[in-house]
Amino acid sequence: MIRTFSYVDVMYLAAAARWTLALTATAFAGSALLGLVLAVARISPVAPLRWLVAAYIFVVQGTPLLVWLFVIFFGLPLLGVSVNPWLAAALAFSIYGSAFLGEIWRGALVSIPRTQWEAGASLGLSTTEQLRYVIVPQSVRIAIPPTVGLLVQLIKNTSLAATIGLVELTREGQLTAAGTYMPFAVFTTVACIYFILCFPLTQWSRSLERKLDVAR
C-alpha cells in the first residue's frame, strides 16, 4: 500500500540516523586504533615494517571502499564467521579509515622537528617515552583538523553500508522512498540529516585550522 511521506517518516529517518552515528563511532574507534599503529610503524627504524605499512596504505587508498565492503562481507563466511552486515561494515570502514588516519598522523608526527626527539633523548627518555611525552602531545594539535575532516568522510561513507543491507540512514531512506513513492522528498530529507551531522564538524575543523595558522 502506498502511504504519503509524513512527519512520522521524517522521525523514522532521524531515528535511523543513530545507526549511522553508531557505525561512524565504531568505524572511527577501529580506524583510530589501527591508524595509530600504522602511523608509528611508518616512522619505525625497521625498514621492512615501513614498507609493509606503506604497501597496505597504497592498496587501501587505491581501491574503492565498496569493494572492501563486499570482499569482507563475502569473505567472512569463508573464515567461518557467519554473515553479519554490522561486523563487515565495521571492519571495512576501520580498514579504510585507518589507511587515511595512518597517513594523516604520520604527517603530524614527522612535522615535529628532529631536535625535539634529541632533546628528549638528552633528558634520558627512552624512544617510547620521547614519542609518548614529547612528540605525540605536540603533533596532536596539528593532527586534529584533518582528523575531524576524516570523521566527516566516515559519516558520509557509512551510506555505503546500505548496499549490504544495513539499515542506517540511507537504507531507511530507500525503504521509505519505496513505501511512499516520494523519492525526491525522502532523499532531500536524508541529505538534510547528513548535512546537519556533517556541517558543524566541517566548520569546527576549519576553525581549528585557522587557529593553528594564527598560532604559527
Next chain:
Amino acid sequence: MKYGLQFRDVFAAWQSILDGVYVTLLLSASAMIGGLILGVACAAARVYGPGWLKGLVAGYVEVIRNTPLLVQLFLIFFGLPSFGIRLDGLTAAIIALVVNLGAYAAEIVRAGFEAVPKAQIEAGHSLGLSGLQVFRYVVVFPALQAMFPALASQFVLLMLATSVVSQISVEDLFHAASIVQSRTFRDFEVYTVVGALYLGLALAFRGLFAGIYHWTFVRR
C-alpha cells in the same frame, strides 16, 4: 566443509569485466573534465564574482561536501523524475559525479587562486593584458600548477568513488562484478579480482597525471 578459492569462472567472464572497465573509464574521464571546468568556474566566481554569486557558490560547495555521493545520486536518479526530468542511469551518474567533483575541485582551485600574489596580477595588468588574459595566463595556469597534486589525488578518489553508480544499475566495473557474482556464486573471488583492477586503474591514473604534470609544467 572447506571452501576452495576458485578464480576460473571469474576469469572466464573477462568480457563482461572488460565492458565494466570501459564504462568506469568513460564515467571517470567525463566527470574529471566536467568537474574541472565546473570547479574552475566556481572558484573564479567565489574569488572574483559579485557578493550574491559568492554566497551561491559557497552554498553549493558546502551542501555537496557535507552529503554522501550515494544520496546525491539517488536524488538525481530517483528524485528528479517527480519533476518530469527522467534521466537514464548513465546520464544521471555523469551529472551526479560532475556536480560532486565540481564542489571539491572548486575548493582546491580556489586555494590555488588565492595563492597567486596580488602583485603578479597587477604586473599582468601593467603589461597591458586584458582582464581575461590576466586570468588565463597569470592566474589559472600557475594556480593549476600549484594545485595539481591535490587535484590529481581528488581525481583518483573520484575514479574509485564511481563504483557507487552500480547502485542505480549503471553497468560499470563494480556492476560487472555483481553480474559475474550472481552467475558464478564466486563472490569473494570476483570482488578481489575487481579490487585489483581498481588498484591497477588507480595506478594508471596516477601515472597519467604525473605524465601530464611533467609535460605541461616541467618540460616547457
